[in-house]
Amino acid sequence: MKVMLIGSGGREHCIAWKVMQNPEVKELYCVPGNGGMSSLGICYTLNTLQDMVQFAKEKEISLTLIGPEAPLAKGVVDLFKTEGLAIVGPNQNAARLESSKVYAKEFMKKYKIPTAQFEVFNRFDSVISYLKSGLNFPLVIKADGLAAGKGVFIVEDEEEARDVVVDLMVGKIFGDAGNQIIIEECLEGEEATIMFLFDGKSYCVLPSSQDHKRIGDSDVGPNTGGMGAYSPAPLITDQILKKIEISIIHPFIEGIQQEKLDYRGVVYLGLMITHHSEVHVLEFNVRLGDPETQVVLPRLKNDWLDLNMALYRSSLSEVKLEVDTQNLLGVVLTSRGYPGNYEIGKKINGLEDFPNEPQGKVLVFHAGTQRRDNQILTAGGRVLNVCAFGDTLKNAAYNAYLAVGKIGFENIYYRKDIGYRAFRREE
Ligand SMILES: Nc1ncnc2c1ncn2[C@@H]1O[C@H](COP(=O)(O)OP(=O)(O)O)[C@@H](O)[C@H]1O
Ligand SMILES: [Mg+2]
Missing domain, CATH: 3.40.50.20 (Rossmann fold)
Incomplete structure (x- = not known):
C-alpha cells in the first residue's frame, strides 16, 4: 500500500x-x-x-x-x-467550518451548540457605530477567514477595538479574510481540546488534550502556533466529556446531516470550560491540531491507517478505540525570536539518542527541520516536539525535560512550564 x-x-x-x-x-x-x-x-x-x-x-x-x-x-x-x-x-464546503468563522458561528447558532454570543459585520461603518453603543469590555474580535492563528484579538476598550477593526477592514492586514468580522463575548475559563473522528454517521472521541499558545512561561507574551501540549487533560472529566458529547457533538452531527455536508475526517473542538463546568465551542478545526496530535496519536493503540480507512469507507461504527492510560506530554523547542524573526540553518545535536521506537518512552517529532547531507538543521520557528510518557503528567514532564536537556542547537528556546495548569489538578 x-x-x-x-x-x-x-x-x-x-x-x-x-x-x-x-x-x-x-x-x-x-x-x-x-x-x-x-x-x-x-x-x-x-x-x-x-x-x-x-x-x-x-x-x-x-x-x-x-x-x-x-x-x-x-x-x-x-x-x-x-x-x-x-x-x-x-x-471544501464542509471545510468552511474552519475557513469561515462566520459560517461556523452561524452553524453553531442554528444547531444550538453552546458558543459565545456574537454579532457579524461586513461594513466598517456599522461596526464603528456598534462599538459606540455602550458595550461591556473585554470583547473578542475575529477575522472571518483563515489568518494563520493571528486573526483573533481580545480588546479591552472601544479605542483598542476600533484600531483592530481599522486594521482588519481598512488596512486589510489579512486581505479578504477581514471582509467580514465577528465581535463576540469574551468567555472566562480554561481552554481544552477534544478531537473526534467522524465518518458522516458515527464518531469516536480521541483522547483529550491541552496546549500552551503563549510564547512565555506562565502564559505571557504573544501567541504562537503552540509551545507544548499534554494528554489527557485532567480538566476534561468523564462528566464534562459526556456534556461535550450531548451538547456539542450530537448537535454537530445533526447539523452536518441537515446541511448535507460531505464530512469524513477529524473534527477539532477548541473549547472553553467555564468555572461552573459549562462547555462552549471557541472554534472548529477540520483537521488534527498541532501540537495536540503529537501527544494524542501516540496514546492510541489503534492503527492510524485502519482508522482513516474506516473514515474513508464510513465504517467507523465497527471501530473501538483503545487508548494507553499513560500520560504524554510534549515540549516544543523553537528558534529564538519566534514567533517573530528567527534564524535557521543551525545544526541540531543529540537526536541520535531518540530513535522513535514504536513503544518508545520518549518520542521526538520534527517540525521546522531539514536534512542536509547527514545532518539535521533547523528550518523554522517551531523546530522539534519532545514528547515523553509518564504515570502522571508531572512524571511525563520530568521525562520530557530530561530529554530536552540532551538536545541542542544554537539559540534554542522553549517554555519551562508545560503542564503547569494540569499539575495543580493532579495534586
Ligand atoms: N469568545 C472568546 N472568549 C475568550 N477567549 C477567546 C474567545 N474566542 C477566542 N478566544 C481566544 O483566542 C484564541 C484564538 O481563537 P480561535 O477562535 O481559536 O481562533 P484561531 O485558532 O483561528 O486563531 C483562543 O484559543 C482563545 O484563547
Ligand atoms: Mg484556535
Whole structure:
C-alpha cells in the first residue's frame, strides 16, 4: 500500500510515524515533509493541488491524508474525489467550518451548540457605530477567514477595538479574510481540546488534550502556533466529556446531516470550560491540531491507517478505540525570536539518542527541520516536539525535560512550564 501525506510540521511527522507502524504500508510520500519525515518516507515538493492529483495517479497512491487546513479549504478533497482518488477529509464546503468563522458561528447558532454570543459585520461603518453603543469590555474580535492563528484579538476598550477593526477592514492586514468580522463575548475559563473522528454517521472521541499558545512561561507574551501540549487533560472529566458529547457533538452531527455536508475526517473542538463546568465551542478545526496530535496519536493503540480507512469507507461504527492510560506530554523547542524573526540553518545535536521506537518512552517529532547531507538543521520557528510518557503528567514532564536537556542547537528556546495548569489538578 502507498500513502501520501500532505504537510510539513510536527503533526505530520507524528502522523507519518504512526502510519509507518502499519506493516501493509510499502511507501510513504510526504509532501513536502521535513527532516524527520525524510527518514520515514520520501519527501516531495508539489506546488498545486493539480500536481498532487497527478502525483497520486502516477504513484498509484492508495490513500491520501491531509495535515493542515489550507489544502482542505482550497478543495483538495473535492478534486481528489472527482478524479476517483481516495482521500480523507471534509470537502471544501464542509471545510468552511474552519475557513469561515462566520459560517461556523452561524452553524453553531442554528444547531444550538453552546458558543459565545456574537454579532457579524461586513461594513466598517456599522461596526464603528456598534462599538459606540455602550458595550461591556473585554470583547473578542475575529477575522472571518483563515489568518494563520493571528486573526483573533481580545480588546479591552472601544479605542483598542476600533484600531483592530481599522486594521482588519481598512488596512486589510489579512486581505479578504477581514471582509467580514465577528465581535463576540469574551468567555472566562480554561481552554481544552477534544478531537473526534467522524465518518458522516458515527464518531469516536480521541483522547483529550491541552496546549500552551503563549510564547512565555506562565502564559505571557504573544501567541504562537503552540509551545507544548499534554494528554489527557485532567480538566476534561468523564462528566464534562459526556456534556461535550450531548451538547456539542450530537448537535454537530445533526447539523452536518441537515446541511448535507460531505464530512469524513477529524473534527477539532477548541473549547472553553467555564468555572461552573459549562462547555462552549471557541472554534472548529477540520483537521488534527498541532501540537495536540503529537501527544494524542501516540496514546492510541489503534492503527492510524485502519482508522482513516474506516473514515474513508464510513465504517467507523465497527471501530473501538483503545487508548494507553499513560500520560504524554510534549515540549516544543523553537528558534529564538519566534514567533517573530528567527534564524535557521543551525545544526541540531543529540537526536541520535531518540530513535522513535514504536513503544518508545520518549518520542521526538520534527517540525521546522531539514536534512542536509547527514545532518539535521533547523528550518523554522517551531523546530522539534519532545514528547515523553509518564504515570502522571508531572512524571511525563520530568521525562520530557530530561530529554530536552540532551538536545541542542544554537539559540534554542522553549517554555519551562508545560503542564503547569494540569499539575495543580493532579495534586
Ligand atoms: N469568545 C472568546 N472568549 C475568550 N477567549 C477567546 C474567545 N474566542 C477566542 N478566544 C481566544 O483566542 C484564541 C484564538 O481563537 P480561535 O477562535 O481559536 O481562533 P484561531 O485558532 O483561528 O486563531 C483562543 O484559543 C482563545 O484563547
Ligand atoms: Mg484556535
